[in-house]
Amino acid sequence: MDNSTLTLNVTRTETAPCCCEVSVEMPPERVQKIYDSVVAKLGQQVKLPGFRAGKIPRTLLLNRYEKEIKAEALEQLVSAGYRGMAEQEKLDLASSPEVVDMEKLSFELGQPFAFTVKCEYIPEIALPEYKGLHLSREAVVIGDEQVDEFISNWLQSRQSFAKVERPAEQQDMLQVSYQAQLPEGLEVPEKAKYVVAAENTWLVLREPEMLPGVMTALVGVSAGDEKDVTLTFPADYREECLAGKSLPYHFSVKEVHGRQVPELTDELAKEAGTEGVADLREKVKTNLQSQETRNRDQQLREQLVQALLSGLDFPLPPTTLKQEKEGLLKEYYDQAVRAGKKPEELREMSQEMATRAEGEAAAKLRRHYVLEAIAKAENITVDNREISSMVSYFARYEQVSPKVMIKRMQENGQIPGLIASLTETKTVDQLVKWADVAEVPAADAAKEQA
Numbered sequence: 001m002d003n004s005t006l007t008l009n010v011t012r013t014e015t016a017p018c019c020c021e022v023s024v025e026m027p028p029e030r031v032q033k034i035y036d037s038v039v040a041k042l043g044q045q046v047k048l049p050g051f052r053a054g055k056i057p058r059t060l061l062l063n064r065y066e067k068e069i070k071a072e073a074l075e076q077l078v079s080a081g082y083r084g085m086a087e088q089e090k091l092d093l094a095s096s097p098e099v100v101d102m103e104k105l106s107f108e109l110g111q112p113f114a115f116t117v118k119c120e121y122i123p124e125i126a127l128p129e130y131k132g133l134h135l136s137r138e139a140v141v142i143g144d145e146q147v148d149e150f151i152s153n154w155l156q157s158r159q160s161f162a163k164v165e166r167p168a169e170q171q172d173m174l175q176v177s178y179q180a181q182l183p184e185g186l187e188v189p190e191k192a193k194y195v196v197a198a199e200n201t202w203l204v205l206r207e208p209e210m211l212p213g214v215m216t217a218l219v220g221v222s223a224g225d226e227k228d229v230t231l232t233f234p235a236d237y238r239e240e241c242l243a244g245k246s247l248p249y250h251f252s253v254k255e256v257h258g259r260q261v262p263e264l265t266d267e268l269a270k271e272a273g274t275e276g277v278a279d280l281r282e283k284v285k286t287n288l289q290s291q292e293t294r295n296r297d298q299q300l301r302e303q304l305v306q307a308l309l310s311g312l313d314f315p316l317p318p319t320t321l322k323q324e325k326e327g328l329l330k331e332y333y334d335q336a337v338r339a340g341k342k343p344e345e346l347r348e349m350s351q352e353m354a355t356r357a358e359g360e361a362a363a364k365l366r367r368h369y370v371l372e373a374i375a376k377a378e379n380i381t382v383d384n385r386e387i388s389s390m391v392s393y394f395a396r397y398e399q400v401s402p403k404v405m406i407k408r409m410q411e412n413g414q415i416p417g418l419i420a421s422l423t424e425t426k427t428v429d430q431l432v433k434w435a436d437v438a439e440v441p442a443a444d445a446a447k448e449q450a
Contacts, residue, residue, distance in 0.1 A: 008084050009112075017315030019120050022089070022097075024081045026113040034080060035109060038073045074105060077113050085117070092122040094317035120317040125373050131434040133307050137300045139439050140292045147284050154272075155264060161257040167220045168256045173204045174218060175254040178211075180231075180247040192239045196247070200254060211249075212237070218251065225253045238340050301428050304435060305367055316365050324361035329353060368424065375427045382422040390418060 009025035042065060043056050051057075062069065082097045097117035099105070107113040161173045168174055180196040182188070188196055195211065205215045217229040230248050237243040262268060269280040332353045336346055375381070388402070395405035409415055 008081065008088055010085050010088055012089055015118075016318070018094070018123055018317045019118070020091075021100075021116060021118050022082075022085055023116045024085045024114065026077065026081050026084075028110050028112055030080075031077060031107055031111070031113045032109055034076050035069075035073045038069055038076060042069060042072075070107075074107060077107060078102070078105070078115060081113070081115060082117050082119075086119075091119060094120045094122050094320045120319050122317065122369055123314050125312075125314055125370060127370065127373055127377065128308065128312065130308055130374055130431060133304060133431070133435045134438070135300060135303050135307065135435050136438045136440050137296055139441055140289060140296055142285050142288045142292065146288055147281055150284050150288060151264060151281070155261050158262050160260045160262075162260050164256055164258040165223070166256065166258070167222050168205060168218055168253075169258070170205050170215060170219060171259045173202055173257040173259070174221070175200060175257070176203055176218075177201070177252045177254070178249055180249050182247065183245075186241060186245075188241055189239070192242070195239065195242065218253070221251075221253045221256075223253055223255050225251075227251045227253070236342075236345075240342070300437065301432060304428065304431055305371075308370060308431070309363075309366055312366065312370065314366070314369075316362060316369075321358075321361055321365060324365055325354075325357045328357040328361055328364075332357060368420070371424045371427045372420070374431070375423050378427075378430065380423060380427050380430060382419055382426060386422055386426075387415075387419065390422060 007027050007030065009027075011023040013021045015021050039058060039061055043058070043061055044053060046056065046061070046065070047053065048056055048060070048064075078099055082099075085091070086093055086097075097119045100116040100118060105115055164172075177199045178197065178201075182196060194201070203210060203214060203218070205218060207215070209215050211231055212233050213229075213231045217231065218227065221227055228248065228250050230246050232246040233239075233242045233244060235244045264277055264280075266276040269275075269277045272280060274280040274283055333346065336349060336353075341349070391406050391409065392402045394409075395402045398405060400408075406415075409418065
């Protein structure tokens with residue numbers, strides 16, 4: 001530590017929770033030292049005819065570059081001042097301090113340099129006991145019925161359709177032509193024309209329906225049938241011009257195709273890379289076991305964090321909280337837009353989303369600050385190998401080289417966030433190792449979670 005920081009004259013005034021205004025006065029000797037270092041560095045960098053680098057007379061530098069020297073010195077004085085202030089006051093700053101009236105600041109050699117900053121800081125947290133937390137993890141048991149369900153879904157994903165000579169049933173696929181009778185004045189946009197008229201198209205009689213109510217309306221029809229039905233569009237239908245309307249439709253059924261689900265045989269199992277049905281079932285069971293174990297581990301980690309944060313309530317830096325809330329709120333809006341919500345629905349949801357974002361932002365920050373405090377207390381850090389491994393993972397996902405990925409992340413300022421995320425993960429891993437974890441049957445775990 002630079003001992004000169006201890007000579008700062010600091011006056012701190014708390015203005016709100018996690019907020020303060022600090023007046024900083026730097027002694028003349030420190031001002032001179034920083035000023036001289038700026039001049040010396042400039043002398044090493046600039047080139048003037050007739051002088052070797054580093055040998056330019058000081059008076060010449062000051063005459064020619066006075067404005068640049070003063071600007072750089074002022075910036076370094078402020079930076080050194082608030083770094084020293086934060087160290088003296090033991091402030092864990094949540095963001096860069098805001099210098100009051102920065103544009104009016106100046107300094108004179110031989111005089112103290114004074115300025116005022118507004119700061120937001122992370123509060124000191126009285127950590128609860130975090131070693132030996134009592135947790136429960138539900139035992140993982142994969143039964144035959146779960147294996148059967150997985151294989152059934154897999155077989156259905158390999159289904160095909162074949163023409164049949166019988167009335168249509170649910171899950172069948174029909175080749176049809178249809179035409180809706182539109183009321184006068186109703187204009188349907190080009191992109192939605194297929195909803196009201198189509199020739200020789202295919203309809204599958206299952207959810208989600210391409211036309212609302214068509215599954216019920218066409219079950220029982222046969223090839224060659226003509227049928228008139230009225231279909232009603234829901235009030236929140238994606239095409240506003242059709243929302244809430246009931247339209248008469250005329251359907252002409254060309255063909256009925258029944259669903260063909262393959263039977264599980266050794267040959268089919270071998271196509272999936274196994275030795276036969278028995279081996280397929282065993283591999284499915286192993287994979288389900290691994291997946292469910294990962295799910296249980298994640299639930300355990302969340303249970304641990306909730307136990308850690310339970311009862312903890314401390315103030316949060318308002319600007320950081322606001323930024324976190326705004327980020328979450330944007331995510332919620334984007335999700336709602338992708339889900340097809342209309343502008344009026346978004347307006348109705350705005351207050352609910354804002355409340356939710358504020359609560360989740362506060363919880364997220366408290367989690368981060370508590371885990372960060374534990375990591376500092378236990379000296380939990382991440383090394384370059386761990387960072388490189390994660391960067392390589394991102395690079396594979398983005399299909400670029402690790403070198404390109406690290407450059408991209410550095411340019412976007414993502415490296416500090418990556419380090420923080422890895423540190424949090426590593427801290428939770430360590431807390432799980434320290435925890436007292438009881439393995440309980442599913443029913444007992446459900447009671448304990450309630």
